[in-house]
Amino acid sequence: MPLNNTNIVSAAQTKFGALTGVTLREIFSEAVDKATIHAGIPKKDIQAAFIGSFIPEMLVHQGHTAPLLLDFAGLKGIPATRHEDACASGATALRAAIMAIESGLYDTVLVAGVEKMTSVSTSKVTEALAAAADDQFESSIGLTFPGVFAIAAVAHMQKYGTTEEDMALVAVKAHKNAATNPLAQFQKEITLEKAMTPRYVAWPLKLFDCSPISDGAAALVLTSNEKAKKYTDLPVKITGTGQASASMNLCDRSDLTSFSASVDASRQAYKMAGLKPKDMDFAVVHDCFTIAEIIASEDIGFFKPGEGAKAVRDGITALDGDKPINPMGGLKAVGHPVGATGVKQAVVIYRELIGDAGPNQVANHDTALMHNFGGTGATCVVNIMRRADL
């Protein structure tokens, strides 16, 4: 049965990038204000908050962040819980909020994600991010995060003939879409030649195959059918949701060319929504690395296994293609403040579905899928969203 009581009535993000001169709580509070008072939703209407944040302990030396952030943002007193599932922290916070509304426990809740990553050195960030991989059996031999996706890329290249150029085309598309997105970290197109610059991070992945280190926050207000009309004439409904886990270690997975948690979470979400991949107008997927977008486009059923690269080459996933993917620029070019990403993906879908995406508006915008995964793909959340007027 499709979910039928969860409505997104407001969605906003801060600028993503190196946000100098502002701290974690200030970035958080900006996103919350944009999603509440600036959208005509009084903060006193918010009954509970679900926060996604990955590693503020390591990046800004701050734990117990949920009450701290809410207090600063003027929401002191209400239940506040932080969700940590690496890069999927934002989406698991969103899922908890969905369950809270569907259960009838609350009518109106806040979902927000935040990360402040640029206040420490790059090597410190790299070390902190490695906490999302298995410390005892992977990180201890020097396997890095890009390395994990590089291993998946090599397997995909071997099995399906995917090339470094195919991956570079994903980066070119991401930068093209982000060029018209003022909230993106990189508002600049790049050529294929530039994307192919052989500065290897983890062969065959190069600098332009990797999402950047970013600061940023995003926020949503979710509410029940009864309250939704009070805030907007055009809510977006979340009609299907799925979540799955997989082995943390790459070596414990039988297939390196697909992420089983993505496949499992997608199946759950499609089944719940009563919809199929062909019913989706577009998708926002977790492109932490270019190969991750290619594999995700297959795992969510948009393309057959091994045909994701061809879809990029043929422009099918471009903004004006038949199945646009990451129409505002993805993690790759908009930035990846880890805990904010899953929430920001829902913000992008909300804006596209209600027709508020400006130059990045997709042509068909009734129904879409968001795919957010954590770390090396050990957690995946997939949500299916539709405009409420359908």
Next chain:
Amino acid sequence: MSEKPTIEAYLKNIEEGHFKAYKCVDCGMIIAPPSGSCYGCGSSNMKWAEVSGKGKLVSFTVIHVAPDQFAEEAPYYVAIVELAEGTRVSARLLGFDPLKPEQVRLGINLKLDYEKGKSGATYLAFKPA
């Protein structure tokens, strides 16, 4: 060989150049790296198992940008290796030029080895058979 295996002992075995896997007492499945429950039958009853040291290359990468503790060793290979006993491990791959990864073929036969890192730690490694 009769004591209950632990992760600490597993890592120490690698450090001492004597890799051993876990073996499920109930169904015989060979498991490495350690898992608290068997992928075959769900049992948590494990013992140690010697392995043949033979394996095949499943996939790999060459790490160029490494965390601080490994920076001096970069570029280096990290591979996924399937042991003849069926389980897969992550390991360093030796015997290939890290600047010529296109010459490495997936599926090639490998044998167990170890690498003493500049960090002082010993890594599980494989080299061409």
